[in-house]
Amino acid sequence: MKRFLLAATAVATVSFAATSAFAGPTLDAVKKRGEVICGVHTGLAGFSAPDEKGNWKGIDVDVCRAVAAAVFGDDKKVKFVPLSAQQRLTALQSGEVDILSRNTTWTLTRDTANGLNFTTPNYYDGQGFLVTKKLGVKSAKELNGATVCVQTGTTTEQNLADYFRANNMKLNAVTIEKLEEVNAAYVAGRCDAYTSDASQLASIRANDVPNPDDHIILPEIISKEPLAPSVRHGDDQWFDIVKWTQYAMISGEEYGVTSANVDDVAKTATDPNVKRLLGVTPGMGAALGLDEKWGYNIIKQVGNYAETFEANVGPKTPLKLERGLNAQWNKGGLMYAPPVR
Amino acid sequence: MTEPKKGRSGASFLNDVRVRGIIAQIVVLGLFVGLIGYLVSNTIHNLEVRQIATGLGFLSREAGFDVSESVIPYSPADTFGRVILVGLLNTLKVAVFGVLIATVLGTVVGVSRLSSNWLVARLATVYVEGLRNIPLLLQLFFWYALITVSLPNPRQAHKLAEGWFLSNRGFKFPWPVWEHGHTLGAIGLLVAVAAIYLLGRRASRVQAETGRRPNVLIPGLAALIGLPTIGWLLGGAPTAFDVPALTGFNFSGGALVSPEFAALLLGLSLYTSSFIAEIVRGGIIAVPWGQTEAAVALGLRRGMVVRLILLPQALRVVIPPLTSQYLNLVKNSSLAVAIGYPDLVGTANTTINQTGQAVEGVAIIMLAYLTVSLTISGFMNWYNGYISLRGGR
Numbered sequence: 260m261k262r263f264l265l266a267a268t269a270v271a272t273v274s275f276a277a278t279s280a281f282a283g284p285t286l287d288a289v290k291k292r293g294e295v296i297c298g299v300h301t302g303l304a305g306f307s308a309p310d311e312k313g314n315w316k317g318i319d320v321d322v323c324r325a326v327a328a329a330v331f332g333d334d335k336k337v338k339f340v341p342l343s344a345q346q347r348l349t350a351l352q353s354g355e356v357d358i359l360s361r362n363t364t365w366t367l368t369r370d371t372a373n374g375l376n377f378t379t380p381n382y383y384d385g386q387g388f389l390v391t392k393k394l395g396v397k398s399a400k401e402l403n404g405a406t407v408c409v410q411t412g413t414t415t416e417q418n419l420a421d422y423f424r425a426n427n428m429k430l431n432a433v434t435i436e437k438l439e440e441v442n443a444a445y446v447a448g449r450c451d452a453y454t455s456d457a458s459q460l461a462s463i464r465a466n467d468v469p470n471p472d473d474h475i476i477l478p479e480i481i482s483k484e485p486l487a488p489s490v491r492h493g494d495d496q497w498f499d500i501v502k503w504t505q506y507a508m509i510s511g512e513e514y515g516v517t518s519a520n521v522d523d524v525a526k527t528a529t530d531p532n533v534k535r536l537l538g539v540t541p542g543m544g545a546a547l548g549l550d551e552k553w554g555y556n557i558i559k560q561v562g563n564y565a566e567t568f569e570a571n572v573g574p575k576t577p578l579k580l581e582r583g584l585n586a587q588w589n590k591g592g593l594m595y596a597p598p599v600r
Numbered sequence: 601m602t603e604p605k606k607g608r609s610g611a612s613f614l615n616d617v618r619v620r621g622i623i624a625q626i627v628v629l630g631l632f633v634g635l636i637g638y639l640v641s642n643t644i645h646n647l648e649v650r651q652i653a654t655g656l657g658f659l660s661r662e663a664g665f666d667v668s669e670s671v672i673p674y675s676p677a678d679t680f681g682r683v684i685l686v687g688l689l690n691t692l693k694v695a696v697f698g699v700l701i702a703t704v705l706g707t708v709v710g711v712s713r714l715s716s717n718w719l720v721a722r723l724a725t726v727y728v729e730g731l732r733n734i735p736l737l738l739q740l741f742f743w744y745a746l747i748t749v750s751l752p753n754p755r756q757a758h759k760l761a762e763g764w765f766l767s768n769r770g771f772k773f774p775w776p777v778w779e780h781g782h783t784l785g786a787i788g789l790l791v792a793v794a795a796i797y798l799l800g801r802r803a804s805r806v807q808a809e810t811g812r813r814p815n816v817l818i819p820g821l822a823a824l825i826g827l828p829t830i831g832w833l834l835g836g837a838p839t840a841f842d843v844p845a846l847t848g849f850n851f852s853g854g855a856l857v858s859p860e861f862a863a864l865l866l867g868l869s870l871y872t873s874s875f876i877a878e879i880v881r882g883g884i885i886a887v888p889w890g891q892t893e894a895a896v897a898l899g900l901r902r903g904m905v906v907r908l909i910l911l912p913q914a915l916r917v918v919i920p921p922l923t924s925q926y927l928n929l930v931k932n933s934s935l936a937v938a939i940g941y942p943d944l945v946g947t948a949n950t951t952i953n954q955t956g957q958a959v960e961g962v963a964i965i966m967l968a969y970l971t972v973s974l975t976i977s978g979f980m981n982w983y984n985g986y987i988s989l990r991g992g993r
Contacts, residue, residue, distance in 0.1 A: 345949055349958050352650055372653035373956030394849075404848045406769060411937065411950050416665040420676035423666075431850065432666040433860070434950070435940035440741075444940065447748035448768050449859065451849045492651045 285357055285490070285497035286330070286548060294336045297323035298356035301341040301438070304462045305572040305580075306362050306382075315339045319360040321567040322381055322488050324560070325504045326358060329553040334560040343437070344413050348373055351491060358501055360488040362456065364414045369489070377487040378502040381564075382572075383584035383593050385480035386418050387457040389464060392473055394451055399479035403428040408450035410434070410441045418482040419454050442467045452477075456484050458572065458580055465577040500547055507554045509596035510536055511563030513587055518562040525555060536599045543599055554599070564594060643959060658955040659684070665950060667942040669858050680951045687947030688968055694864055694943065695930045695972070701869035702929060703922075706876025713881050724877065731874035737935055739871055744863035744939040751859075754850050763843035765851055768859060772844040775855035781835025788831030792823040799823075860941035864933065872929045876922060883918035884910065915987050923980035927973050934969075944968055 289295055299307035299319055307317040315337075324334040342350050342361055351359040352374055362384075363369070365377040388399050388407075396402065399422070409415055411434045423430035433450055435441045445453040446468055453460065457480060464471050488505070490498050511517070514533050516524050525537045534540040536554040544551035561567065568585065572578045586592025613619050647654050659681035666676050671689040674682060712724035731739070748768045752758065757767035763774040776782060799816045807813040832838075844854030887910055895909040936943035945965060952961035 345953055348953070348956055352652060352956075352958075368954075368956060371651075374647075374650035374652035402849075404850055404852070406850060411946065411953075413953070416950060417676075417954065420664055420666045424676060430666050431668060433668050433940045434665075434942060434946065436937045436946070436949075440938060440940070443745065444748060447745065448753050449748040493649060 285494045286500065289330060289357055289497075293331075294338050295323060295327045295330065295358065296338045296340060296356045297326075298340050298342045298347055298350050298359040298361055299323070300361045301343060303362065303438070303459060304466050305458070305576060305578045306462070307339070307341075307360070316571065318381055318567050318571045319362060319486075319488070321508075321561050321571070322360045322501075322505060323358060325508060325557045326501055328556040328560040329500065329504045329507070329547075329549055332550060332552065332556045334556075344410060345436070348375065351375060351489060354491070357497070358488055358490055362459070362486045363489060364456075365485045365487045365489075366414060374492045375489040376492055376498050377489045378498065379505050380485040380487040380593075381505060382458065382486040384456040384458050384484035384486050386415055386454060386482040386484060387460055387480055388477040389445075389453040389455075389460040389474055390451065390477060392475055396452075396477065399477045399481065400426060400428075402452055404431070405451040406431040406433060406449070408433050408435065408441050408445045408453045410438055410455065411436050413455075414482070414484070415455055422481040456486070458578065461578045461580055465579070496548055500549065503547060503599075504553075504557060505564075506596040506599070507536060507557050508561070508564040508567070509587075509594050510599055511554075511558045512565040512594075513589075513596065516558050516563060517566060518559055521555060521558045532599060647959070653955075653957060654960070655957075656960055658951075658957055658960070661955070663951070663954070665954070667947060668940070669856070669861065669942060680955065683947045684944070684951060684964060687942055687944040690942055690947075691930070691933055691936075691944040691968075692972070694861065694868065694933050694936070694941070697865055698868040698872065698929050698933065699926050701865070702872035702876055702925070705869060705873035706925075707880050709873060709877035710880030711884070713877065714884060728874045728877050731870050732878075736867060736871045736932055737938060740863060740867040740935055740939050743866045744859065747859040747863055754846060757846075757851075763841070763845075763854065765844055765846075767851075769850055769856075770859050770862070771857040772851045772854050774841040774843045777838070777840040777842050779835065779838040779840070781832045781838040784831035784835040785828040786831070788827035788829070789824075792827040795823045795827070796820045858941075860936070860939055863939055864936050864941045864943075868929055868932060871932070872925055875925050875928075879918055879921045879925065880914075882921075883914035886917045887913045912987060916984075916989070919980060919984040919987070923977060923984075926976050926980065930972055930976065931969060 297320075299315065299317075302308045303317070305317055307315060307319040310316050320339065323337045323339065327336045328334040330336075340350065340356050342356075342359075347359055347361050347363060348369065350356050359375070360381075362382070363377075364384075365380065369375050370377055388402065390396050402423075403426075407419060407430065409419055409432055416432065416434060419432060420430065433444060435444060441453070442463060444450060453463070455463070457476060460476050464474050464476065468474050488501060490501055510532070514530065514536065516533060516537070521537070524533060525539055528534050528537065528539060531540065535543050537558075538544055538551035538553065538555050541551045544553045547553065550556075562570070568582065569575065572580045574581065582590075582592060584593050586594065588595035614623075644654075660679050662676075663678055663680045663683040664676050665683070667674060667683060667686055669690065670686045671693055672682075672686060674686050709724045709727055712720050713728065715721045715724070751766060751768040754765075754767045754769050757765040757772075759765055763772075765772040796816075799820055803814050803816045842853045842855075844851040891909055891913065892905055895905040900908065933943055934945040937946040937949065940946075948961050948965045952958050955961070
C-alpha cells in the first residue's frame with residue numbers, strides 16, 4: 260500500500276509539473292515547423308476564400324502570405340485553417356494557429372480579456388444593412404419592427420441591438436450559426452433585412468443572392484469595424500513581425516514600390532526610406548529577427564497594400580469596393596504606416 | 601479450480617488475486633485523478649499565461665444582443681446570465697413538446713406496424729425506416745427551408761380566420777389577454793386534476809372491496825370542465841383577446857409559433873418518434889401471446905386486456921430504451937443553432953464569443969444538459985421501478 264501511495268504521488272507530481280512546458284517564442288516554433296499556420300474565414304470572397312483551383316485568395320489571406328514571405332522568403336509556406344466566427348478566438352488562444360487573419364473586429368474586450376493582440380487594421384469596415392428593393396426602405400431608420408438576419412458569434416449582433424435601442428425601434432433578430440444558412444434564410448424571405456459588415460454584404464450581394472440588382476445596401480453605417488489580424492498575448496517579437504509585415508505593404512504603396520517594379524527600385528532607389536524598407540540599407544531585418552530582404556520578399560511575392568486591395572476587393576472585382584477609409588493617409592484615408600527606420 | 605492460498609510457502613502477497621485486483625483498481629483511480637488534476641491545472645495555468653479573463657463575473661454584465669423568442673421577458677439590456685437562462689428555457693420548451701409529440705406519434709406508429717391491415721403496417725414501416733435513416737441535421741434544414749420558402753411573406757400571409765395568420769414569419773394567432781379570471785380558471789383546472797386523481801383511487805378501492813367499479817367518467821369530465829369555468833366566471837369572465845394585426849413589416853400582438861421553433865419541433869419529434877415506434881413494437885411483441893389468450897379466456901374486454909395485461913408488461917420492456925430516446929431528444933435539440941432557434945447552446949455560444957470566456961461558457965452548457973438529463977433519467981428510473989415486478993405479492 261505504501262509503495263502504491265508513493266507511486267501515485269509521483270504520477271501526480273509529474274502531471275502537475277508538466278504544465279510549465281508551454282511557452283517559447285512563436286517565431287522559433289514557426290521556423291522549426293517550416294510554415295506559418297494562419298486562421299482564415301471558411302469562405303468569404305475577397306477576404307479569404309479558396310479559388311477554383313483550391314488556392315486561398317483574399318486580403319486576409321495576403322497578410323498570411325506576406326508573413327511567410329518575410330519569415331521564409333517564400334509566400335507559399337502557409338497552412339490555412341478555415342475557422343467559423345465562434346472558433347476563431349479559441350483557435351488563436353489555444354495555439355492552434357499562429358495568426359488570426361479573419362475579418363475580425365478589433366475591440367477592447369478582445370484586445371484585453373480575450374488575450375489577443377491586434378496588429379493593425381487591414382480593412383476599415385462598418386456595419387450596414389442589405390434589403391430587397393421591393394421592401395421600399397431607403398434608410399435604416401425605417402426598419403422599426405423589421406426582422407433582421409444576423410450571423411451568430413460576431414460583434415454584429417451587439418451593434419444591431421445597440422442601434423435599434425438607440426433609435427427606439429423594435430427588433431426581431433434571427434440569429435443563425437453558419438453564413439450559408441443565414442444567406443439562405445435571407446434569400447427565402449425569412450428576414451426583411453440582413454446585417455453584417457458592409458464589405459461582407461457587398462460580397463454576399465455579388466455572389467450569394469439570385470439577382471444582385473434586386474437588393475440594395477442602405478446608406479447608414481452603424482458601427483466602426485476595424486478588421487485587423489491578431490496574435491496571442493505574450494510574444495512581442497511575433498506581434499512585431501506581423502505588424503511590420505502589414506506596415507511594409509502599406510509603406511510600399513506610399514513609396515510607389517510594387518511587385519512589378521521592386522527589382523528596379525531596389526537597384527536604383529535613392530530614397531533612404533525605400534532603401535531601408537527593401538533591405539538595401541541593412542538593419543531593419545535584424546531588428547525584427549528576420550532576413551534583411553524581408554520587405555523586398557513581401558512586396559515581390561505578395562505586393563503592396565494597393566495591389567492586394569485592387570486584386571481582391573477593389574472596383575474591378577465582384578465586390579466593387581472603393582478605397583474610402585482604406586486609402587493612404589495622404590489621400591484622405593486611414594492607412595498610415597509608421598516610419599521604417 | 602484450486603485457489604492460491606494466502607501466506608503459504610513464502611509466496612508474496614502480490615500473488616494473491618484479490619490483493620492484485622485491489623491494487624489495479626487503486627492504480628487506475630490514481631491515474632484518473634492525476635489526469636483530471638493535470639488537465640485542470642494546465643488549463644488554469646495556460647489561461648493565466650495568455651492573460652485570458654477567468655471567473656463567472658461576466659454573467660452579471662449586460663448582454664447587449666437580441667434573441668428572437670423567449671419564454672420570460674428579455675431585452676438586450678438584460679445580463680448574460682439571463683440570456684443563458686432564456687436559452688435554457690427555450691431548450692426545455694422544445695424538449696417538453698418534443699417528448700410529448702414523439703411519444704404519442706411513436707406509440708401510434710409502433711402499434712400500426714403490428715396492424716393486420718397491410719397498408720397501415722407498410723406505411724408505418726416506410727415512416728420508421730425513412731425518418732430514422734436520414735441524419736437529423738438534414739431533416740432540420742429540410743423543414744426549415746420548407747417552411748421559409750413555401751410560405752408567403754407577411755404582407756401576403758395566408759389568413760386562416762380573423763386574426764389567424766400563416767406566413768414565413770411564423771404562425772400568428774389570437775391569445776387571451778391574461779387577467780384575474782384566467783388565473784382562477786387555471787387554479788380550477790389544477791383542483792379538477794387533483795379531484796380526478798382522488799376519484800380514480802377511490803374507485804379502485806371500492807372495486808377491490810365490492811367488485812364493482814363506480815363510474816368516474818361523468819363526475820371526472822364534469823370536474824374538468826366545470827371547475828375551470830367556475831373560476832373563470834368568478835374572475836369576471838374576461839373575454840379580451842390580443843389579436844395579431846399587420847403593422848409595418850410584420851404582425852404585432854397575439855401569440856407566435858416561429859418558423860425556427862416549428863422546424864426544430866417537427867424535426868426532433870418525427871425523428872425521435874421513429875425510434876420510439878420500434879421500441880413500442882418491441883415491447884408489445886415481448887408480451888407472450890398466451891397472456892392475451894388467457895385474459896380473453898377469463899372474460900376481460902378488449903380494452904381491459906390492453907390496459908391491465910398487455911400494457912403493464914410491455915411498459916417494463918419499453919421504459920429503459922424510451923428513457924434513452926428522451927435523453928437523445930433533449931441533447932439533439934442543441935442542433936437548434938443551425939436553424940436559428942435561440943436554445944441554450946445558441947445563446948451560450950454568443951455569450952462565449954462576446955466575453956471570450958469559452959471554458960466557463962462550455963462548463964455552463966455541460967452542467968445544464970447534465971442536470972436536465974439526470975432529472976429525466978432519475979424520473980424515468982423511478983417510474984421504471986414503480987411499474988416493475990415486485991417480489992412477494
